[in-house]
Amino acid sequence: MKAMHVLASTLTALLCAAITALGWTALQGVSEVFWTYHVIPNSPLLIVFRIQPLAGLFLCLLGVSGVLSAIYGIGYHNEYRTRRYGILLDLGILLFIVAMAAVLLAADVFTFMLGWEAMSVISFLLVIYDHRKPGNLQSGLVYAIMTQIGSAFLLVAFLVLYAYTRSLNFATFAAVAHTLPPDVQSVIFLCALIGFSTKAGIMPLHVWLPRAHPIAPSHVSSLMSGVMIKTALFGFLTVVILWFGGGATWWGLTVACLGGVSAITAAALAARATGIKQILAYSSIDNMGLIFLCTGVAMIEFSMRDTPLAMLALLAALWQTWNHGLFKTALFHGAGAILYATHTDSLNRLGGLARSMPKTSIAFSILLLSWSASPPFGGFSGEWMMFTALSTAAEHHLHGPMGILDVIALLALFFTAALTAWAALRVYGIGFLGQPRTVAARDAREVPRTMRIALWMGATLTLVSGLAGAFLIARLAKALTGIAGRVAPVPSALANGPLSPVTVPTAFVLIFAATVTAWTLIRLAQGKTSTRTVPTWTCGGERTPSMQYSGNGLSQPLERAWPLLATPLATQWLYRPAYAWVLRTATRFRKIQSGNVRSYLVYLFATIVLLLIVARVGGGVR
């Protein structure tokens, strides 16, 4: 059994390595169709794969995350070893990765939707892998429902495109989409926005994300948060940038606003949630928000024909996509390690892990630093790029209304950064430092080696992408030159900022040198002064675990000072009324609701088949 499992994981890792190589090739600027297969001869139902530069980054991300998750899964599997269908988890992950690759490589509507649906269904199944735990099934269903709503909107967008272009081929769309009547373009844009932002977790369509990510096995959460939600970004960029070249100004405005609101709100929610995986899930929303914010700014600049600025913003969005994907994958692995060691991820029940599992905790701390945008890690590089893009835009439009918008975008960025630092500090300070609050945390031990290797690989990669950020951004910029039909060099004035290949490494070396010098000087001057260990000072009394600051305690000032920031607005004003309505309706259909997982799966597949048929028929009627 163990052998099977290692074999499956190795296979996955190899496949992912291949995907990474493919992505790297795409980043060379290659763009070609490399595989075509007729599902039904002489029909438009083709499976067509094609690589192109934009997908390169996402493929690399998928590959790297996949490799990490596969390695991680070998050790993490112990957590699930007692299950009968343990091997199914490995296979599920393999299929999940294949499905995501299919989405990224798809060259026509059918391939894309097939991959998209496969991705959704497999991820749904993986999310409810632990379906015996109370509440998990409900959360999984929220995911399934939301994802199907999203798919429906995507189908509508594609159908409209098909109606006007008589083609299902993406290349055709790219060629003629921007010639469609503006109203039609807008309809397509809105449908794509709803469809993709549901998957990307943009507010207010994010509700499934903080429910689904925490309950999935951790390496599945990794792939979902690190990669899957990015495939939605890829799809969205394909539609609005590659096909429509940015579209109307209000498109970008809408996207930027949604992104900014998502970023701040989700970051505030992340700063006050108590489950580590839930915090990470909210943080995925806020990062996607920032990425969409930059995308929106890029769209606006495209629409205003300011291509260098647009490219800069796009580059920032993509660079953050890469960095977020990387550290979030690894962070979920870290959260999984905590679950593995303590069987809880509630901050209020952890504490003291830095002493009981130091190797894991140091890797985790690096990832948290990256997440909180501390130099010189990847998260910092990504944020600097976004700052550069937004401040350059603000400077460029200083005397116009767009300048004000850019300043607001900058404010959103800073608030999100500060809230993220809050969340990261909480996770580490409450979860890993201090004394254990519960027996479970006290008895924590280091996790299996493969899990630690995956964690450390993630930590190293995020450090490398921080230090070598300038090189990677340059490669990305080169690959993207010429997308949307425009040649766009990156503004050269930024050579001193994140695009300077020396700054961040210099800072790193300088700080390291200062630290070591301080240490050496003190050693030389004072010799080895003695160090003594005594209990933490509690004003002359004894200490109990109940005196540890709790996760809720650390976020309470936020809740008190800005209650609005910490209220789940979408849930209160959108979903709860909608849910109430659905519930009222659903009571009439109680008969078909058996509560059995298998019957839900049947419904799900039925929906997909139905949707595909609609696509086929809808395409054929015209």
Place this chain on the structure above:
Amino acid sequence: MWSLIRQRLTTPIATEPLEELFSHVATEEPDPLLVQWKQNIRRGPFYGSLHIRHVDTGSCNACEWELTALLNPIYDAQRLGIDFVASPRHADVLVVTGGVTRNLAQALELTYEATPAPKAVLAIGACACGTGLLGQTYAQRGTALDSGIPILVTVAGCPPSPPEILRGLLNIMTILNGGAATHGHATTAI
């Protein structure tokens, strides 16, 4: 607000010179403690930087008020670099007041343990010095001298006046700087 700022900027210095303060206490002229302090202010790590942590071991609050008085502008212990600190980790001197009650014996030990070496303990007040009115009862030891914590300097008085306490602190500053062992050093009375 402006009147307050003006008032503050024109407040005269109320601090009394050390010579004057000590004239009631010191027997010799010139006061050797002051001479020593002035000569060595630049030497030795504890001159001009002595941080105190107060440990009440069961006093009647009079010693506390006199300790607090050290910080008022008239005595201004800060001019000697003497200051009270918020954590025993930052302290050099523990000031013990009171006859070590049963309920506080453990707290005294914990505080001593929590203070980094080199450190010294100053016992002030009759209760801590073992000459208190009450002496030993079921609830207190009656002295800090045999509490297991090495007392370096004692300042008697019920309560000792602020200048006397200040002299005790200066004395401790000198002993700490002299590299004198902080454990088992003979107790010096002021």
Place this chain on the structure above:
Amino acid sequence: MTLMTCGPQAISTLCQSYASQGFRLQTMMATDERRIHGHYVLRYAFVHDATGHSVVLETAVPHDSPHYTAVTPALPAANWYEREALDLLGLFPDGHPEPFPLMLHGDLAANANPYPLRKEVDRAVSLPSVSRSLSVEAVPDGEFEVPVGPIHAGVIEPGHFRFHVRGEDVQSLDVTLFYTHRGLEKGAEGLTFAEGLAVAEQTCGVCSASHGAAFAQAVEAICDAHIPERAMWIRLLVLELERLYNHIGDVGNICAGIGFSFGVMQAGILKEKLQRHNARLTGHRFLRNMMAIGGVARDVPSDLAAHTGHVVQETMSAFSGLVNVLLSNEIVCDRFRQTGILALDVVRQYGVVGPAARASGYLADARLTQPSGAYSDKEVQTLLHVPTFPDGDVMARVLQRIEESSVSATLIGLAVAKLRSLPKADGDSSLVTPMVTPAPYEWALGVTESPRGENVHFVMTGPNGTIDRLRIRSASYANWPAVAKAVPGNIIADFPLINKSFELCYACCDR
């Protein structure tokens, strides 16, 4: 004073009936009278603050089965008294809601506790050293405890505060006191009255005079002695000087709680000047050694009295300048207002006394209700406009102290005038009424109004003019339970300010 006796099972009902008539539980004395009557005695003293009428309810607790019905369920103010009687004498209050050790910390099993106040137990009996069991109470998810004390940062007396919080907002506060419990009452047993007076003065460093006066008054009441008129006025002068330097020092301390250095420093200077004058007047910076049984130990000659009046006048004018600055500062006022509100209900329930009670709108002042010595003087009573404030917040308590200081200054002015007009003392002996040795096992209460509120000393005589039992109930003892009630609902950062606004003493509470 009315004295009533009842059985140990009926005491609860009787206390309740008095409490419901508006009587305040002033103190409770538990005494070991097995050698005299063969049983323990509990005395619950009540006072009616509007009329000054006082009642003592007495009950005998059998020596072989020391149980009685707890009053606490009906009257929360009795809580500590009954727990104290359990700790020190082993009298079991049946039905008490918190029958845990109060004064003797740690897990003292019944067989390890020799009940030190029992007569057969030696004063220096050794008790097992404190081992506090680490009961890991399950706190609700996300909540935690913040422990503060007994060793505080800064120069503060020891007490342990444990805040149950969920972030900044305090949910509840547990106060553990009696760290400075020195066994003073046991120590006083068998001493002469003069020695007992010294012990009483050391109960509290900063309320020495009022504790000394209360003790002296109790003894004088037993002996039915009246003190000379000049001594009466000197007592009043000393007591009001004590109030003045305490109140000014407290205002400074409250400023320290909000980091307002101007207030801290100016009040520090004023307090120091008053204390220096104290030393000049009485030979002691804390006004000790001035009281004597039957009078006062030292005269205040009229030139010194005049000087006192001058110093106080100067201090008051400087103080009013400080008060102006303080009350015109928006930040200061914002910090003071609506912080640490002590509700009138709590005041009534817990028998809160002194400035804390008056700042919540409850007028209780021993100088008005149970005046003795010069306080019963008509002129004093007309000048004694004790203010009250209805709000019960920190601001009210600060204003209360400020107003009371000026009342004190007025009284000092009167006392100075009296001392200058009264005939000079003919040597110090003319300031003391000679005492006859009282009969053994007589008791009386001595009540004074200290800066923190009413002090009640219970003295029971022993043979040959010694003390058989001394029970000191200081104002702090009555007020501490109320502090814990004023804190929940505030943020934890405001606690030091709230605590300082009560400015209670630990030593005289713990004894």
Place this chain on the structure above:
Amino acid sequence: MISVWQVLLLMVMAPFVQGYVQWLKARIQGRIGPSPLKPWRDLRKQLAKEVVLSNAASWVSRLVPYLSLGLVLGAAACLPVLSGLPGPLLGSGSIFLFLSLLAFSRLSLLLLGLDSGSAFAGMGAGRDLLFSLLVEPTIFISLLAVGLPADATAFPGILRAAAANTSQNPAVASLALVAIAGVILVETGRLPVDNPDTHLELTMVHESFLLESSGRYLALLSFSAQLRQLLWYTVLFAACFPWGINESSTGAGFAIAILSFLIKVLFASSAVAVIEGVFAKWRVFAVPRYLTFMLALAVAAMLADAIL
């Protein structure tokens, strides 16, 4: 090379600035007060003392004292102190890098506080995070408001923009000045936001992280804090008072630069001492309101850029 000298100058001056503020505050309070050399004496003493660590402390407690100093020094290397010309050591003085380094050092301090599991540090951390939420946007927006009209997101550019009055608007400069100065009071833990002299653990913000530190660790952390305070003053000078900072590397220019820097530091620290002398501490939850006002000022400066 000059940037190395700049950093050294800052390092030497930082404890003096702290000492001077304490001394002046004492004078204002009507007492002689501690010698301005006291912070140096404290550092000397603490370096010689034993280290007492909490038994709950992990590697964080051992690393952070050094790391936080390294980060603050790194941030110092971003700043123009005496000269705007040769360029700061790091990243050509990008404000993003500078503020990120300081934010990282803040984060490391908070971690240090939480490492020992002391409830006081947790309390301080919660408050500090609450404040930092508004501090960071304010300082960014203020610096951008000064710099953006001159196309600068780095200190040398901001300096040039501030020095060349042609591109800068007095309204922008004064709004930014107030906003930055207001935020500096928060960042350096001064009254009315935090009381640096308090002994009350329950009311602390910044000092609460250091409650568990002792010996050389305490020395390093105090020194970092002092250095950070001086860095904030320097930021204010660079953005609003660029006088004296010149681009020449001659001896005279250098002397003028040092002199003007000293005078500016003197003024700034005197102002801080006076403010501490007349203010009381705010309620914790009044600070966000104050910071929101500062943020509004910063945004107003930005708008003034756009409109004027």
